[in-house]
Amino acid sequence: xxxxxxxxxxxxxxxxLHVLKSLSIKVESKEVICIIGRSGxxxxxxxxxxxxxxxxxxxxxxxxxxxxxxGEKGGRHRQLVHDVRLKTGMVFQExxxxxxxxxxxxxxxxxxxxxxxxxxxxxxxxxxxxxxxGLSQKRDEYPNRLSGGQKQRVxxxxxxxxxxxxxxxxxxxxALDPELIGEVLNVMKKLAKEGMTMLVVTHEMGFAKEVAxxxxxxxxxxxxxxxxxxxxxxxPKDPRTQALIDRYRSGGQ
Amino acid sequence: xxxxxxxxxxxxxxxxxxxxxxxxxxERQFRSNxxxxxxxxxxxxxxxxxxxKLNLGIKLIHLDWDFIRANIGxxxxxxxxxxxxxxxxxxxxxxxALLAALGRLSxxxxxxxxxxxxxxxxxxxxxxxxxxxxxxxxxxxGINLSGLMAGVIALGLNYxxxxxxxxxxxxxxxxxxxxxxxxxxxxxxTQTMTRIVLxxxxxxxxPPTGNEFIAMTKDSALISATGFVHELxxxxxxxxxxxxxxxxxxxxxAVFYWMMTLVLSAVQSRIEARLSKGER
Numbered sequence: 001x002x003x004x005x006x007x008x009x010x011x012x013x014x015x016x017l018h019v020l021k022s023l024s025i026k027v028e029s030k031e032v033i034c035i036i037g038r039s040g041x042x043x044x045x046x047x048x049x050x051x052x053x054x055x056x057x058x059x060x061x062x063x064x065x066x067x068x069x070x071g072e073k074g075g076r077h078r079q080l081v082h083d084v085r086l087k088t089g090m091v092f093q094e095x096x097x098x099x100x101x102x103x104x105x106x107x108x109x110x111x112x113x114x115x116x117x118x119x120x121x122x123x124x125x126x127x128x129x130x131x132x133x134g135l136s137q138k139r140d141e142y143p144n145r146l147s148g149g150q151k152q153r154v155x156x157x158x159x160x161x162x163x164x165x166x167x168x169x170x171x172x173x174x175a176l177d178p179e180l181i182g183e184v185l186n187v188m189k190k191l192a193k194e195g196m197t198m199l200v201v202t203h204e205m206g207f208a209k210e211v212a213x214x215x216x217x218x219x220x221x222x223x224x225x226x227x228x229x230x231x232x233x234x235x236p237k238d239p240r241t242q243a244l245i246d247r248y249r250s251g252g253q
Numbered sequence: 254x255x256x257x258x259x260x261x262x263x264x265x266x267x268x269x270x271x272x273x274x275x276x277x278x279x280e281r282q283f284r285s286n287x288x289x290x291x292x293x294x295x296x297x298x299x300x301x302x303x304x305x306k307l308n309l310g311i312k313l314i315h316l317d318w319d320f321i322r323a324n325i326g327x328x329x330x331x332x333x334x335x336x337x338x339x340x341x342x343x344x345x346x347x348x349x350a351l352l353a354a355l356g357r358l359s360x361x362x363x364x365x366x367x368x369x370x371x372x373x374x375x376x377x378x379x380x381x382x383x384x385x386x387x388x389x390x391x392x393x394x395g396i397n398l399s400g401l402m403a404g405v406i407a408l409g410l411n412y413x414x415x416x417x418x419x420x421x422x423x424x425x426x427x428x429x430x431x432x433x434x435x436x437x438x439x440x441x442x443t444q445t446m447t448r449i450v451l452x453x454x455x456x457x458x459x460p461p462t463g464n465e466f467i468a469m470t471k472d473s474a475l476i477s478a479t480g481f482v483h484e485l486x487x488x489x490x491x492x493x494x495x496x497x498x499x500x501x502x503x504x505x506x507a508v509f510y511w512m513m514t515l516v517l518s519a520v521q522s523r524i525e526a527r528l529s530k531g532e533r
Contacts (some may be wrong), residue, residue, distance in 0.1 A: 085436065085438070098435075100452050114439040184285075
């Protein structure tokens with residue numbers, strides 16, 4: 001089976017700053033990959049290049065067979081980017097729920113507006129996905145009435161309602177109070193068990209250890225190490241990985 | 254009887270409650286004193302126009318009440334015209350302001366330039382001149398606008414330029430994350446704008462637009478200068494000049510303007526309160 005996501009020789013510059021350096025990575029179907037690394041290592045940028053929230057400077061992004069060259073312009077490119085976005089679900093650190101819509105309307109906005117699905121069908125789909133994140137009873141609330149953890153779970157349901165082939169999580173628990181992190185991680189664990197392909201940028205080492213099939217360590221725009229969590233946490237090869245793990249062990253995260 | 258039940262029976266208040274009540278009393282007192290002072294100022298103002306002779310040899314301003322009675326109907330029917338004129342103008346202004354604000358976000362140079370050019374030109378010239386331009390200057394090139402049309406276009410263009418800042422602020426109040434979330438679920442730029450950004454920006458812009466509308470009801474008085482729009486100011490100056498009773502006529506018009514702005518302000522603060530407690 002071909003990989004769901006294939007990133008080849010991805011380069012990204014912000015002005016003169018070289019934030020991703022000819023980076024390549026593959027995500028197989030049903031695989032859960034956690035990307036760890038210090039802030040500024042380029043891990044969020046990598047995620048945002050996969051669904052083209054950041055336009056790659058160079059390189060090729062392939063999602064579920066759709067191949068897009070970075071740094072291109074024009075209508076064909078825009079169409080390909082659109083197709084890639086339909087295959088990827090994204091969850092943001094800051095949730096980014098639409099504050100002027102109810103929880104259910106947030107979830108069905110994509111299916112109705114983008115996929116032109118019948119409203120009644122979309123409502124069914126929306127309720128099903130709210131059920132998955134355990135928030136059916138909040139369907140008619142507005143986001144400002146929810147806790148951070150609930151907001152993030154709604155954001156996950158919103159992404160799932162587009163029925164993506166891969167879910168991208170960009171530090172999904174970093175903006176949450178510590179006591180609310182668990183409920184979001186539990187939803188993510190459930191998704192992983194259901195066989196969802198996931199790419200997770202996180203500082204939650206415990207989650208990486210428990211759920212990831214593969215942990216990728218990034219530093220300075222490059223992948224410095226990748227292996228199974230058991231191996232990585234027991235015998236890190238790169239000193240930068242060692243430093244991350246030490247910080248985690250000393251109670252940092 | 255247990256001790257705690259006995260305690261609950263005695264209505265002794267905690268210190269924090271007492272402090273809170275004292276604060277509330279103070280606030281109530283302040284508000285009622287302000288209200289009282291307003292009343293006194295109003296009485297004083299009315300008294301100034303009673304025409305009484307005071308002991309010190311000062312005579313207060315005398316108003317001709319017969320003139321007022323005879324003309325109050327004529328002047329007050331300008332309220333509707335003023336309101337109508339302002340409604341038309343605010344619609345035009347809102348539309349132009351929105352377009353100018355969107356133009357300001359454009360990455361297409363001519364559109365961006367058109368927006369900034371419009372705002373700069375209009376804000377750089379007097380409103381009074383603009384009104385005359387549409388009414389007096391355009392006929393010279395064969396464009397004849399009615400006084401009402403000229404007035405509405407001038408007011409709309411003028412307020413549109415100023416209000417574009419309101420809409421720009423409204424658009425930029427919608428965070429980048431909102432656009433990204435919309436893009437991530439596959440929305441096109443147009444869908445993102447109409448479904449996600451504009452609804453939030455407009456909600457932000459409603460209270461300041463209300464303020465502009467109130468200001469506009471007053472600036473619409475300038476249109477009386479065209480001589481053909483029978484709004485409040487035109488009516489007041491017409492009868493005032495004709496019968497040498499501008500004092501009474503202008504005072505009547507002032508009272509009507511004041512009442513209008515008071516009513517509109519009340520409506521506006523109610524809308525504002527509803528929006529702020531709504532689902533933001």
